[in-house]
Structures are given as structure tokens and as C-alpha cells.
Amino acid sequence: MRICVVGCGAVGSLFAANLSLLDDVEVWAFDLDERHVAAINRDGLRLSGAGEVVGRPRATSDAGEVPPCEFGIVATKAMHTGPAIAATAHAFAEGCVATVQNGLGNEETIAEHVEHVIRGTTFPAGRLLEPGHVQWDVKGDTTLGPYDERTPLAEVERLADACTRAGMPTLAVEDARGPQWRKVIFNASTNPIGALTGLTHGRVCERPDLRALVTGLVDEGKAVAAAQGIELDADPEELIDHAARPEVAYDHKASMLQDVEARRPTEVDYLNGGIVRFGREHGVATPLNAAIQALVKGVEASWTQS
Amino acid sequence: MRPVVVAGAGSIGSLLAAHLARVADVTVLTRREEHAAALRERGLRVSGRGDFTARLDATAQAAALPADAELAILACKSTDLEPLAARLEGTLPRATVMTIQNGLGAEEIVAAHGDWPLLSGVTFMSGTRHGDTHVEYVLDTATWIGPYRRTSEADARRVAELIAAGGLKAEAFPDLRPAQWSKLVFNATVNGVAALTGLPHDFHFAQTEEQSDLGHLVRDLVDEGKAVAAAAGVELHDDPWEMNVLATRRGHRHFPSMLEDVEARRPTEVELINGALVREAERHGVPVPLQTALYRLVKAREASYSA
Numbered sequence: 001m002r003i004c005v006v007g008c009g010a011v012g013s014l015f016a017a018n019l020s021l022l023d024d025v026e027v028w029a030f031d032l033d034e035r036h037v038a039a040i041n042r043d044g045l046r047l048s049g050a051g052e053v054v055g056r057p058r059a060t061s062d063a064g065e066v067p068p069c070e071f072g073i074v075a076t077k078a079m080h081t082g083p084a085i086a087a088t089a090h091a092f093a094e095g096c097v098a099t100v101q102n103g104l105g106n107e108e109t110i111a112e113h114v115e116h117v118i119r120g121t122t123f124p125a126g127r128l129l130e131p132g133h134v135q136w137d138v139k140g141d142t143t144l145g146p147y148d149e150r151t152p153l154a155e156v157e158r159l160a161d162a163c164t165r166a167g168m169p170t171l172a173v174e175d176a177r178g179p180q181w182r183k184v185i186f187n188a189s190t191n192p193i194g195a196l197t198g199l200t201h202g203r204v205c206e207r208p209d210l211r212a213l214v215t216g217l218v219d220e221g222k223a224v225a226a227a228q229g230i231e232l233d234a235d236p237e238e239l240i241d242h243a244a245r246p247e248v249a250y251d252h253k254a255s256m257l258q259d260v261e262a263r264r265p266t267e268v269d270y271l272n273g274g275i276v277r278f279g280r281e282h283g284v285a286t287p288l289n290a291a292i293q294a295l296v297k298g299v300e301a302s303w304t305q306s
Numbered sequence: 307m308r309p310v311v312v313a314g315a316g317s318i319g320s321l322l323a324a325h326l327a328r329v330a331d332v333t334v335l336t337r338r339e340e341h342a343a344a345l346r347e348r349g350l351r352v353s354g355r356g357d358f359t360a361r362l363d364a365t366a367q368a369a370a371l372p373a374d375a376e377l378a379i380l381a382c383k384s385t386d387l388e389p390l391a392a393r394l395e396g397t398l399p400r401a402t403v404m405t406i407q408n409g410l411g412a413e414e415i416v417a418a419h420g421d422w423p424l425l426s427g428v429t430f431m432s433g434t435r436h437g438d439t440h441v442e443y444v445l446d447t448a449t450w451i452g453p454y455r456r457t458s459e460a461d462a463r464r465v466a467e468l469i470a471a472g473g474l475k476a477e478a479f480p481d482l483r484p485a486q487w488s489k490l491v492f493n494a495t496v497n498g499v500a501a502l503t504g505l506p507h508d509f510h511f512a513q514t515e516e517q518s519d520l521g522h523l524v525r526d527l528v529d530e531g532k533a534v535a536a537a538a539g540v541e542l543h544d545d546p547w548e549m550n551v552l553a554t555r556r557g558h559r560h561f562p563s564m565l566e567d568v569e570a571r572r573p574t575e576v577e578l579i580n581g582a583l584v585r586e587a588e589r590h591g592v593p594v595p596l597q598t599a600l601y602r603l604v605k606a607r608e609a610s611y612s613a
Contacts, residue, residue, distance in 0.1 A: 196502050196603050198610035207609065209602045216595065273518060287526065291596050294523040295603075298503030301510055301520075 001162060004028040004069045004091055006084050007076030008036065008045075008059065010126040011100060013134040015073050017045040017055030018166040025162055027057035028066050030088055037061050039132025049126065049136040051167065063087035071159050072097035073120075074110060078270035081109045089113040096155045098144055103270025104184055104278065107147045117147035118156055119176040121183050124168065141169050143233075145176025177225075178233040185221035185236040187254075188271035189214045190243075192292045194254035195266065195299070201243055202250025213288070214240060220286045221275050227282035256296070263303045268296040307331040308468070311375045311398065313390055314382030315341065315350075315364075317433035318406065320441035322381055324350040325472035327360035333372055334364040335393075337386075342366045344438045354433070354442040356473065368393040375401045377465060379427070380416060383563075384409055384578040391419040398422065402457060404465060406449070408493055408563075409578030410486065410586070413454045424455040425462055426482040428489050431474065432560070445560075448475035452482025484543035491531030492546040494583045495524055496553075497564035498600040501574065501607065506559040512551045523596070524550060530594040531583060537590035564604070571611045576604045 001024060005016040008031035020027040029045070031037055040059035047053040060066065069091045076084045078101050085097070098118035099106040111117045123140025142163060144156050156172040163170035193204050193214060204210050218236050225232060243249040259266045272293040279286035312323040313335040323334045327350070334350075336342045345364035352358055365371065371378075378398050382390050384407040394403075403420070405412035406427035413424055430447035449469060451462040462478035469476035479485060496507050499520065505511075514521035528547045535542050553560065567574040580601035587594040 193603070193606075197606035199606055203609070204606070207602075207606060210606050213599050213602050216599070269518070276517070287596060288599060290518070291523050291526070291599060293518050294520050295499070295502050297518050298499065298505050298510060298520050302504035 001071070001158070002026045002028070002067065002069045003071045003073060003159075003162070004030055004066050004088065005057070006030050006072055006074045006088050006097075007080065008033075008040070008057075009075065009077075010128050010134050011122060011124065012073070012075030013045055013128070014047065014124050014126055014136060015075065015100070015163070015168060016057040017047050017053050017134070018051075018168050019162060020045070020055035020057040021053065022162060022166050025166075027055070028069065029057040029059040030061070030063060030066055030084075031059065032061055033131070034061050035131040036128070039130075043132050046133045047126070047136045048129075048133070050124075050139045051136050053136075053167075063090075066091040068094060070095045072114075074099045074101060074106065076101065078103040078106055078267045079265055081106045082112075085110050085113045092116075096151055096159065098156075098159060100142060102183070102187060102267050104180075104274025105270055111147060116151045116155065118144050118151055118159065119147045119180060120144045121176065121179040123183070141171065143171045143173055143176050143179040145173045175230075177228075177230045181221070181225040181230050182232045182234055182236050182239065184271060184274065185218055185225070185232075186239045188221060188275055188289060188292075189217035189236065190240060191254040191256035192266075192268055192272060192296050195256040195260045196292070196295055198257065200250065201252045201254060202246065205240065205244035216288050217272075217292065220279070220284070220289050224275050224279040224282060224284045224286060227284045228278065260296075260299055265300060266296055268293050272296070308377070309333070309372045309375045310468075311335060311371050311378040311401065313378060313380045313394065314386070315345070315438075316381065316383065317435045317441055318429055318431070319379075319381030320350060320435060321352070321431060321433045321443055321474065322379055322469070323362060324352045324358075324360035324441065325356070325474045326469065327362040328358075328473065329468060329471040331372075332360075332362040333375070334362060335368060335371060336364055336366050339366040341438045348439045351440045352443055353436075353440065354444055355446050356443045368397050371397055373397075373399060377402055377404065377468070378422075379404045379406060380412075381406050383407070384412060384575045385573050387412055387415050391416045395419045402461060402465075404451065405454075407578060408489070408575050410490055410582035411578050417455060423457045423461070425451055425457050425465060426454040426486060427451045428482065428486050430489070446475060448477050450477050450479055450482060450485045452479040452485075454482070483540050487535045487538070487540045488542045488544040488546055488549065490579065490583060491528060491535065491542070492549045493562075494531060494580045494597060494600070495527040495546065496550060497562045497574075498576070498580055498604055499524060499527070500562040501564040501568045501604050502600070504565065504569075506561045506565065507553055508559045509554050512554045527596050527600065530587070530592075530597045534583060534587045534590060534592045534594060537592045538586055568604075568607055574604060574608060576601065576608070580604060
């Protein structure tokens with residue numbers, strides 16, 4: 001089986017390194033960061049932290065080098081999905097492409113370029129320490145499901161089985177929207193609050209007034225999910241309270257806060273913006289999510305001032 | 307000349323003190339003794355739309371203020387008003403006291419510390435302080451004055467005329483609340499959004515082409531504020547949305563004070579501005595989810611100063 005990980009940042013590296021340990025899987029890693037690619041090809045792709053792994057995927061920044069693959073795993077930031085899949089689509093003419101990205105709309109973008117698309121949500125997280133070396137912060141489950149009827153569940157199960165055998169526990173389901181929306185609602189309701197206030201996840205949650213705002217955002221997201229007939233696999237509120245515990249992620253600065261501090265574009269359009277878009281399509285009002293999206297877009301616009 | 311006290315010498319206090327010193331006998335009350343000494347020795351220079359140096363008296367001791375002062379303008383930031391009013395307790399026996407703070411509630415804070423006759427003021431002018439004895443006069447928009455406690459429109463007019471004689475713009479109103487509330491809704495919205503986004507008050511605030519453009523949020527926030535004003539029985543003097551559009555069309559980028567405060571990690575005026583608006587909404591049973599979110603986010607931003 002040949003798998004290409006498209007976008008080999010922290011999450012992509014977790015998949016690429018672990019999958020490359022399997023004897024029956026050949027792993028390619030496509031990434032535009034040439035220093036990262038060179039380090040992987042020279043020294044292997046190293047994971048430290050939750051697991052110690054040195055994988056040997058074949059890395060490249062040249063999409064033309066990627067041979068035909070049975071599976072793709074797209075792990076770029078959401079705003080890079082379009083260009084990344086456009087460049088690599090030729091390798092997936094006969095294959096299935098899964099997204100394990102944040103937010104809403106990645107599947108639709110991928111489906112503009114390839115026929116067989118797999119919706120996915122993943123909870124493991126990490127960060128790039130240096131080229132070729134990724135800190136594996138937390139382990140977690142991944143859920144995959146067919147994006148539409150063109151993708152056979154049996155193919156989804158094959159990919160899930162490979163991931164699970166590689167040490168990345170993955171479940172194949174008929175409808176993967178439940179876990180996806182639970183994670184999107186979690187991220188959309190907490191990340192931008194951290195980004196706008198500068199507070200860590202725990203400090204956001206311990207202020208009753210802010211926690212109420214978080215619940216207001218969660219409730220809008222739940223209403224939009226319900227209007228589409230999506231059954232959340234668990235209440236996002238549980239995830240929020242769990243993460244706020246001191247031993248879990250109290251001191252964690254949301255990725256969007258890290259983005260804002262580094263003045264990088266955020267994923268707000270795919271989180272709150274996605275909830276607003278689906279809300280409008282299904283006649284559900286989402287004023288708080290729209291307000292938060294506009295504020296974070298304002299933050300991004302402020303960087304091009306002065 | 308009439309003895310007048312200006313308490314607080316930030317940009318607004320400095321502009322008022324320097325201009326009034328041309329037509330009145332001005333004493334400035336400062337917080338720091340060296341600030342008072344510098345003002346006594348070097349005077350107060352105005353640049354920008356003015357170009358002169360005013361001679362005036364200054365002290366950091368409330369007890370040393372002239373007992374015959376007829377007018378005292380409290381020109382500190384709203385966050386400093388409570389301690390300032392407490393310092394003035396028992397002083398200024400003959401003075402009418404005028405507040406000029408942003409937001410709502412300044413008059414009540416002062417009223418709790420003395421039985422002076424009170425005037426309400428709001429100011430739309432702006433300046434930039436370049437040190438203890440130099441202020442740049444930037445926006446020459448008016449200061450509006452109205453009666454509050456044991457004062458009449460005629461009292462407000464006399465103060466407006468005095469300020470105008472000094473070279474600033476001022477106008478008296480029979481009831482200041484329509485103007486005060488226009489500015490409240492405008493400030494709660496523009497200051498809050500600027501503080502959270504880091505954007506100066508520029509074209510983004512009126513932009514409504516894309517669904518996620520900031521202008522939609524600004525308009526929704528203004529609409530909530532207008533609903534609160536209506537429920538409070540206040541007919542707004544100006545439409546805050548129009549104020550916003552006009553201000554963004556002036557072409558220069560104004561940095562609202564709340565943005566400057568969060569960038570310098572100082573306490574903001576959020577309580578008397580956004581907090582006041584949200585509390586009025588609660589009192590009148592008007593739902594304001596967006597203004598409430600804005601208020602909570604700015605409060606949380608202040609909390610983030612202590613890591």
C-alpha cells in the first residue's frame with residue numbers, strides 16, 4: 001500500500017512517521033518546507049514525547065515526484081488545502097484522499113480535485129521542533145468516514161486499519177460528521193477566545209462570564225449541526241471542561257493564539273466562518289460566531305496597517 | 307478673571323487648561339508634584355491646531371486649590387475618577403463641578419463625594435500629550451455641556467461660552483443625555499472593537515462587502531446600543547453608525563484610547579463605557595448579546611495583563 005501525506009507539519013508528521021514503520025506501507029511526505037524535507041530524507045522523521053519514533057518516509061517538495069498512491073492524508077492548515085491538493089491530485093487519480101485537518105470545508109475543496117474523498121477528524125497533536133523533528137504532545141483517536149457515496153467504506157476501513165496498526169488508533173464509520181462537528185465546535189468556541197484575549201484555555205474557562213460566552217458559541221454550533229441531522233458523538237462542553245483541567249491543557253495557548261502572537265493567518269474562516277456558512281445554508285442564526293469571526297479577521301487586518 | 311480649576315492634566319485636561327488660561331485664572335490639579343512644578347515653571351504649550359504657551363498655576367494638593375473657584379472641570383480618565391473625587395471631598399466650596407468622562411455614571415461618582423452643583427460634559431475633541439508641559443491639539447470637535455444637578459441650561463451656556471472664548475469649540479444643551487448616549491454607543495462599539503482587533507478606527511469599521519467584514523459587526527453592535535437607548539427613553543442626538551462612517555471617512559487613522567490602553571497593558575475605561583451600556587440594557591430588559599460579548603472579551607483582555 002502506498003500512502004502520501006500531503007502537508008507534513010506536526011500532525012502530518014505523526015501520520016507519516018508512524019505509518020512508515022509498517023512493512024506493507026510505503027509512505028511519501030509532500031511538504032513545501034525544503035529544510036524539513038531535506039532533514040527527513042537525510043536523518044529520518046523523528047517524533048519525541050508521547051512516543052519515540054524515527055520513521056523513514058520519502059519526502060519531497062516536488063509534487064511531480066509523488067507516484068500514484070492508494071491513499072492520501074491531507075494535513076495542511078485549512079487555508080492551504082486548495083493549492084496542496086491541486087498540486088498532488090495526479091497521484092490520487094485511482095486513490096482515496098482523507099483530510100485530518102481542522103475546520104469545515106476541507107472535504108469539499110479536496111473533492112474539487114479528486115473523486116474519492118474521506119472525511120476525517122484527528123485529536124493527536126504536536127509541534128515542529130526543528131526540521132525533521134516533531135514533538136508529539138498528545139495521543140488521541142482519529143475517525144474517518146466516506147465524504148459521499150463514491151467512496152467505499154471498505155477503502156476507509158483499509159486506511160483506518162493501517163493507521164491503527166501503526167499506533168494511531170483510527171475508527172472507520174459511515175458518518176464521520178459527528179466527531180468532526182464536535183471538534184469544530186470545540187475549536188471555534190475556545191480558540192478565538194484565547195486569541196482575542198491572550199488567555200490560556202484554563203483561564204478562559206475559569207472566568208464565569210467568558211465561559212458563558214463559550215457556551216453561547218457552542219450552542220450556536222450545536223444548533224447548526226442539529227439542523228443538518230448530525231449527531232455529535234459527545235457534548236463539546238465535556239471536551240472543553242476536560243481540557244481546562246490543570247493536568248490536561250489549563251496552560252495551553254490555543255493554536256489560534258499562537259498564530260496571532262506570531263502574526264500568522266488563522267483558521268477562523270474554517271471554524272467560526274464554517275459554522276456561519278452552514279448556519280446560513282440551513283436557516284440557523286449564528287450571530288456570536290459571526291462576531292467572533294469578524295473580530296479575528298480584524299486582528300489579521302491590523303497586521304497590514306502601520 | 308474667573309478662578310477655574312481643571313483637575314487632571316492628560317490630553318483633554320491639558321487642552322482645556324491651556325485654552326481656559328487665556329480667559330480665566332486657571333489652577334491645574336495634578337497627581338504628581340513634579341508635574342505641577344513643571345507646569346508652574348514652564349507653562350503649558352499647545353501645538354497642532356494651536357500654537358501658544360499658557361501661563362497657569364498648578365498644584366498636586368487638593369487642599370491648596372483656590373477656595374473661590376467658580377468652576378472645576380474633572381478631566382481625568384474614568385478609571386481615575388473615583389480617587390480624584392475622593393481627594394476633592396470638602397474642597398471647592400463655591401464651585402460648580404463638571405464631569406467630562408467617557409461613558410455613563412461619572413456624575414454619580416462625583417455626587418457621592420460632595421454636594422457641588424454638577425454639570426455633565428462630553429467632549430469630541432482630541433489631543434496627544436507630548437510630556438508634562440506640551441499637548442498637541444488634534445481634533446477640534448466640540449465639547450457639549452448640559453445641566454445635571456442644581457444647574458440649568460443657562461449655567462451650561464456660561465461654561466460653554468467661557469470655553470469657546472478660550473478658543474475651543476463648546477455648545478450647551480438643555481439635556482445632555484441624547485449626546486452622551488450617542489457617544490456612549492459609539493464609544494462602546496468603536497473602542498471595544500479597536501481594543502480587541504488592534505485596528506485603529508479606520509475604513510474597516512464601515513466595510514460591509516463581505517459577510518465577515520467588520521462593518522456588519524459594528525452595525526449590529528450599534529443597533530443593540532440604539533435599542534438600549536430607546537428603552538431608556540433617550541432619543542439619540544446623532545446616529546452612532548453615521549458617526550462611525552463619517553469618522554472613518556475623515557481619512558486619518560484615529561487610535562481609540564481603549565486600543566492604546568490595551569497595547570500599553572493599562573486598565574481601560576471598559577467599565578464606564580461597555581459595562582455601563584450592558585448594565586443599562588439589563589436594567590431595561592434589552593438583550594444585547596454582542597455588546598455583552600465585547601464587554602467580556604475586553605475585561606478578559608485586561609485580565610491577561612497578569613500572566
